[in-house]
Amino acid sequence: MATVVLKQLSKRYGGSESLAVDSVSLEVEHGEFMVLLGPSGCGKSTTLRMVAGLESISSGELAIDARRMNDVPAKDRDIAMVFQSYALYPHMTVLDNLAFGLRRRGIAKPEIERRVREVAETLGLSEFLKRKPHALSGGQRQRVALGRAIVRDPKVFLFDEPLSNLDAALRVGMRGELVKLHHRLGATMIYVTHDQVEAMTMGDRICIMNGGKVAQIGAPLEVYRRPADTFVASFLGSPPTNLIPARFNSEALHVGEAKLAFSRKSSVENVLFGIRPEDIRIDGANPHAHGEVLAVEPLGAETILRLRVAGVAADVMLRGPRTVSAKVGERVPLAYDIAAAHLFDPQTQQRI
Amino acid sequence: MILGLYTAFAAGPFLWVATMSVRTTTEISLDHYAWPEQWHWEKFPIAWFKSNYNVYFENSLLVVLSAVAVLTVIGAMAAHCFARYRFRANRLLYFIIFSAIIFPPQITIIALFQILVQYGLYNSLPGLTLVYIAVQLPLTVYILESFFARIPSDLFDAARIDGYSEWQIFWKVSLPIALPALATTVILNTILLWNEFLYAVVLITDDAKRTLPLGIQRFMGDQLEDVGMIATGLMIAIIPVVLIYAFFSEKLIQGMTAGAVK
Numbered sequence: 001m002a003t004v005v006l007k008q009l010s011k012r013y014g015g016s017e018s019l020a021v022d023s024v025s026l027e028v029e030h031g032e033f034m035v036l037l038g039p040s041g042c043g044k045s046t047t048l049r050m051v052a053g054l055e056s057i058s059s060g061e062l063a064i065d066a067r068r069m070n071d072v073p074a075k076d077r078d079i080a081m082v083f084q085s086y087a088l089y090p091h092m093t094v095l096d097n098l099a100f101g102l103r104r105r106g107i108a109k110p111e112i113e114r115r116v117r118e119v120a121e122t123l124g125l126s127e128f129l130k131r132k133p134h135a136l137s138g139g140q141r142q143r144v145a146l147g148r149a150i151v152r153d154p155k156v157f158l159f160d161e162p163l164s165n166l167d168a169a170l171r172v173g174m175r176g177e178l179v180k181l182h183h184r185l186g187a188t189m190i191y192v193t194h195d196q197v198e199a200m201t202m203g204d205r206i207c208i209m210n211g212g213k214v215a216q217i218g219a220p221l222e223v224y225r226r227p228a229d230t231f232v233a234s235f236l237g238s239p240p241t242n243l244i245p246a247r248f249n250s251e252a253l254h255v256g257e258a259k260l261a262f263s264r265k266s267s268v269e270n271v272l273f274g275i276r277p278e279d280i281r282i283d284g285a286n287p288h289a290h291g292e293v294l295a296v297e298p299l300g301a302e303t304i305l306r307l308r309v310a311g312v313a314a315d316v317m318l319r320g321p322r323t324v325s326a327k328v329g330e331r332v333p334l335a336y337d338i339a340a341a342h343l344f345d346p347q348t349q350q351r352i
Numbered sequence: 353m354i355l356g357l358y359t360a361f362a363a364g365p366f367l368w369v370a371t372m373s374v375r376t377t378t379e380i381s382l383d384h385y386a387w388p389e390q391w392h393w394e395k396f397p398i399a400w401f402k403s404n405y406n407v408y409f410e411n412s413l414l415v416v417l418s419a420v421a422v423l424t425v426i427g428a429m430a431a432h433c434f435a436r437y438r439f440r441a442n443r444l445l446y447f448i449i450f451s452a453i454i455f456p457p458q459i460t461i462i463a464l465f466q467i468l469v470q471y472g473l474y475n476s477l478p479g480l481t482l483v484y485i486a487v488q489l490p491l492t493v494y495i496l497e498s499f500f501a502r503i504p505s506d507l508f509d510a511a512r513i514d515g516y517s518e519w520q521i522f523w524k525v526s527l528p529i530a531l532p533a534l535a536t537t538v539i540l541n542t543i544l545l546w547n548e549f550l551y552a553v554v555l556i557t558d559d560a561k562r563t564l565p566l567g568i569q570r571f572m573g574d575q576l577e578d579v580g581m582i583a584t585g586l587m588i589a590i591i592p593v594v595l596i597y598a599f600f601s602e603k604l605i606q607g608m609t610a611g612a613v614k
Contacts, residue, residue: 049509052509052513053512053513054509054512054513073512074509074512074513075512075513075514075515075516079513080513081509081510081513083506083509083510084506085504085506086506087504087506087507087509087510089507089510089511089525089529090529091528091529091531100511100514101513101514101515104514104515104516104520105515148510148514152514
């Protein structure tokens, strides 16, 4: 168990003008499962590699258990990393793959043997110890990669998109196993992914990154319900949050042709009205607006409607229960759940 | 069918030389293509002992083995660095080394000759070995670099986190994974150098320092060619190559078509 503290961590690659990672500050607590989430190229993997010691730190400070780690080589940081490609040594058996790191650390042979067997047992790899990686399935290789990290008993586990090479069914299973593993070991884990479902279901907290910067850090539901800016609002959730240009006029908010009683907190007149698809209802009793159905996507458990709302340029998405039975071309009454909506400043993109 | 034709095409000359190697020159000049009436096996010991072939064979073995050993180690290290480390002028250096492949040996040989004379390495086996290493290094680096470059860098990162130094990673991760490619370069270099003639003929003058391809030349005089003994000498030179192919051809093909790093 350990804490990992990133202070204004930045990374600039040689010959590049812009920062790949721009002043990232983050505190990962003892035993916390922290997810770094963002689109590809947002700097999340680079951040993780700086924590691992595989990438040099251009500026800022990294501390593990209050010890400055900037110049400590990867092998002395007491971390283990699981790679997207698994990075199993192809010329070694599963047994050797698991033991490779321990042998370097001068641990006695019987102790290595014991730890490898124990980890193989818990991961269901005992019968494959003599096989080489190419004779294993994707899921088994994933387990070996995981086992190689566990057997080391490190202070911090780092995961770099470990599940993205697995097929969908296996991924859901491994997700659950990783959460169980985290509970059992109680270890500090930092997990990089671009998959928001992984982030939402596994993370104690999520750190959402965009363009090398931290956009928001918080518990999964907190970031989902109270996005700090338009990027988080539209990155999390599928379909993403509707961001509708709106205007304050005489203490009412005009969204398209609808007038919403919204308490005005700032002096900004033009705002973006952000509302999640599930916070729009079809409601004939008390509608705020009407929309023409452009497309219906019945997903089984729920139904997604694409709507054109008068006075709104972009299409509006609605996520309703499976009982919604609208037809294309039909006009439906819409009610916005104002308590769940947010306003964003179109200039700064920040939530107001 | 085509394979059969090709086999005949490739094996024909070999068989012809093989038959001639057990016939005397007089027999050969009577009928070039006849099957040996008497098997003159005694020609082999004559070539081996009386015509110094034991010495040539030993010289060839010494030069080729040491050149190939050094080539493999240095080539692998260079290739590992080119493929794995980002440093200034990496591609430039690689290009310079690689571009040496395009020079025909005739261009460099005069310069090499003078350099060797200056350093007192002319007409010596270590000198020839050094030249062989220099000549074959670009190709070796080229083959190995393309292989090393295909090893995913995650593997090296994993080994670094597992606590291994760059030096240990080279020996414990890079080399074992690159074994098929290493086998290819070893076999290729061995065969090419075993048969090498031009550098040897220019850089070696002492009879006692000749390599096998030069030894064969010994039977070619200005006036007379002992065709029968040339064939015998050729067979002695060819046999190790054939053996290498027989035992390692599978590895060779593996290495040439290798991509199985995943």
